[in-house]
Amino acid sequence: MASRDRTIENLIERLNRLPGVGPKTAERLAFHLLRVEQQEALELAQAIEAVRKAVKNCSVCFQLDASDPCSVCSDDTREHNMLLVVEDPREVARFEDIGYRGVYHVLQGRLSQIEGVKPEDLTIEQLLKRVADGSFREVCLATNPDLEGEGTAMVLAEKLHKSGVSLTRLARGLPAGSSIAQVSSSILSDAIEGRRPLS
Ligand SMILES: [Zn+2]
Numbered sequence: 001m002a003s004r005d006r007t008i009e010n011l012i013e014r015l016n017r018l019p020g021v022g023p024k025t026a027e028r029l030a031f032h033l034l035r036v037e038q039q040e041a042l043e044l045a046q047a048i049e050a051v052r053k054a055v056k057n058c059s060v061c062f063q064l065d066a067s068d069p070c071s072v073c074s075d076d077t078r079e080h081n082m083l084l085v086v087e088d089p090r091e092v093a094r095f096e097d098i099g100y101r102g103v104y105h106v107l108q109g110r111l112s113q114i115e116g117v118k119p120e121d122l123t124i125e126q127l128l129k130r131v132a133d134g135s136f137r138e139v140c141l142a143t144n145p146d147l148e149g150e151g152t153a154m155v156l157a158e159k160l161h162k163s164g165v166s167l168t169r170l171a172r173g174l175p176a177g178s179s180i181a182q183v184s185s186s187i188l189s190d191a192i193e194g195r196r197p198l199s
Helices: 006-016 023-035 038-054 089-097 124-132 147-161 185-193
Strands: 082-086 103-106 138-141 166-169
Touching (some): 138 147
16 A cells, blocks of 8 residues: 555545545546546546636525526526525525526535534525515525424524514425435425425
């Protein structure tokens, strides 16, 4: 091991930091990148560089976009009084696919005791500020239907309650423990159609 080139070790170590990539997979990916045509490997590096330079968090809703405010926030044809609160930008893409026409607030994660994610690690402060402006007729808490997603929705509901805004949650049709990023479009459409009020 000690004799292996330091630049290769560095690549393996960086790949190992990616979610879901263990040391074995990191090693396999690194050697794959050394085996393919140089051009192909360099194009991957360039794609990472290009996307990181071009794409930023929208300063209003915190989703990822090349422009700020993002293409959703700056679209006048959308319903700017309907707010959908999601955990990740990935979920924005899912709701866009099913034709949702309101706007979003991306929390950038969810509260988690196990992972040590606290309210100040998310964009909760910014959400409360947006809602306090009073321009929303409805705020739908579309966090995932699992333990941490439900817990996050409860904390948000508590914090948003005094704003007087109408709070809803996605319909129970979403299988418990599933993730919004993975359910079918028809289930997701039903879930947003049948959203229920939170008291
Ligand atoms: Zn935005």
